[in-house]
Amino acid sequence: MKMKPSIALFAASALLAGVAGAQEKAAEAPAADQPKQEKEITVSPEQMKKDLGYFLGFQSGQQLGSIPTLTFDDLDQESFLQGIKDGMVRKPAKDQEQLKxxxxxxxxxxxxxxxAKAKANLEASRKFMEENGKKKASPQRSPASSTRL
Known part of the structure; x- marks a missing residue:
C-alpha cells in the first residue's frame, strides 16, 4: 500500500465546498428584474483565518483518520506542519526515495x-463461542409461525 500525503486533495475539498456554495447562491439568486441584495460578510479577517485553518485541519484529520491505527502520536507535529507548508508551495524538502x-x-x-488487533478479536470470538456454545439454546420460532395473513 503506497501512502502519499496529498494536500491537493484537501485543497480540492475546499474548492469543491466553495463551488457547491456558489451553486447554492446561484440557485437562490433573485430574478433578473429584482434588485440584487448581497449578503453582508460579518467575519473578521482574523476569524476567517482561524476558521479556514480549522476547516482544512479538520478535513486533513478526517483523511488521516482513514489510515488504519494511525494516531496523532505517530506524527512529529513540526515535520507534519512543514510538510503542509512545503506541499502548499509545491517544493518538497525530501523526495519520495528519501521518504520511502x-x-x-x-x-x-x-x-x-x-x-495484533485481528488476533485479539479472533481470541475474543473463540472465547465467546466457547462460553455461549455450552448454554442451552432458546426455543426458536419457525418463520412460518410468525407470519400473519
Missing amino acids: PALDAFQKQIDERIS
Whole structure:
C-alpha cells in the first residue's frame, strides 16, 4: 500500500465546498428584474483565518483518520506542519526515495497493529463461542409461525 500525503486533495475539498456554495447562491439568486441584495460578510479577517485553518485541519484529520491505527502520536507535529507548508508551495524538502524507508517502516507498523488487533478479536470470538456454545439454546420460532395473513 503506497501512502502519499496529498494536500491537493484537501485543497480540492475546499474548492469543491466553495463551488457547491456558489451553486447554492446561484440557485437562490433573485430574478433578473429584482434588485440584487448581497449578503453582508460579518467575519473578521482574523476569524476567517482561524476558521479556514480549522476547516482544512479538520478535513486533513478526517483523511488521516482513514489510515488504519494511525494516531496523532505517530506524527512529529513540526515535520507534519512543514510538510503542509512545503506541499502548499509545491517544493518538497525530501523526495519520495528519501521518504520511502520511513513509509515502508510505518506500513509494517500498521500491518503489525492490524494483525495484533485481528488476533485479539479472533481470541475474543473463540472465547465467546466457547462460553455461549455450552448454554442451552432458546426455543426458536419457525418463520412460518410468525407470519400473519
